[in-house]
Amino acid sequence: MRDGAGGAALVLGTSQRDAIAFGASSLGMVAFVETVKALAARGVFSSLAARKLMHIGCGPLFVLTWPLFSERGASAASCVPLAMSLKFAATGLGLLRNDAEVRAMSRTGAPRELLRGPLLYGLAFVALTRLCWRSAPGVAGMMALCFGDGMAEVVGRRYGAARRARLPWSPRKSWIGSAAFLVSAAASGLASVGLFHQLGWVEAPPAALLAPLLLAVLAGCIVESLPLNDADNVLVPLVVAAVLARLQPDAALQR
Template sequence: MAAVPWPQGSEIALSSRGIVDQKLSRKLVHILAGPGFALCWPLFSAEPNARFFAAIVPCLNLLRVVLLGTGIIDDPKTVNAMSREGDRAELLRGPLYYVLVLLGTTLVYWRESPVGVVVFSLMCGGDGLADIVGRRLGAKHKLPWNSSKSWAGSGAMFLGGSAMAIAFIALFCSLGYFDCDMAAMAAGVATIAAVATLIESLPINQRLDDNLSVPGVVALLGFLLRNALLAA
């Protein structure tokens, strides 16, 4: 999984001070950046155009990623922090997709649908935890269909993504953004998370970035299952 494009300062500080290694710091930002952004959504008004003002944040980060990835901005320290191999071209894949997903989630779903919450939760909390837990606990128990993935990592994705999604849904329901039947919501989230976890574990993700495959599958399932499982 590629690194998250913001906040780079925190990512660089954590690794440069030796608090955590660079790979772990990137993953922690991957997990926290999207939800941190979504936690700011309640600060915006109820006006219909509020989503467009919120979208300025990922738009600015999108511009920065493109400028860094194309070399228009020369910042080797940031490029190294955001990429695996220190190649600025990497920023035009995983980090770029990550920002695009957050931008799309903001514009398409905003605070009006639980589907958007599930999209960023599975990408951030689920996929991010899968890598961290899988690297540390999954060495001996690999998946039979993909030796680069583990049962521990897949379990962390399912549980972490589901927990984040349900927590955000409960928060947004309490704020009155949409009505909730939490039992139906939880069943829908679990179903979507299970399928997304399976997709993330497939060898195809060695060629297709999972910052695209996971949100894409979640959005499709959310559309198909919303009336049956995610509606109030």
């Protein structure tokens, strides 16, 4: 009886912790997104800048809330981006009206655009959180999506406009954008893996993961360079996570 009562108390405590963590993480994400939308609406920066800021910033902010969850909190944590994805879907389908969100997250101002890039972005977070909870492949995939893919477009737009700077197989993308992806994804991925190692979630030290991480990021960069439009929001992080897990199996293990 005592063992049963103790187990029930542990489950209850874990459930309460994850419920509180879900609320805190969701509140943080909503506060960040709404702040960016409000600043864009006031003309502090353009809708393009707002979209990129949310693309780059949501992932790191979400990952920083992971310590709030329990060791088995993957399901609860994955509900944060899932709720965000459902909101994108409802807005894109016309079930919800949110003009400020559409302006901030779309390129053309069409609500249905949220059914592509933003929705796939959120679903990638759901998959990586659920399948790669507190692991190096999971966080490396997220950072490749946020920093790598985000900075590729920012730098590519700014410095890759010349025809000779464009990729032969993908004219809308540039060599310098791909270079920005490599640097940003590798740096942010290594920093995140180092944090996870310090928190005791990843067994392998960052130095042991450097070469596999660089190869995984290179694979993600190749995928990002293809003319896939919005599909790269899912394919890039999943490829990075899968390659890193394959090259360094213990990177997916917790202590």
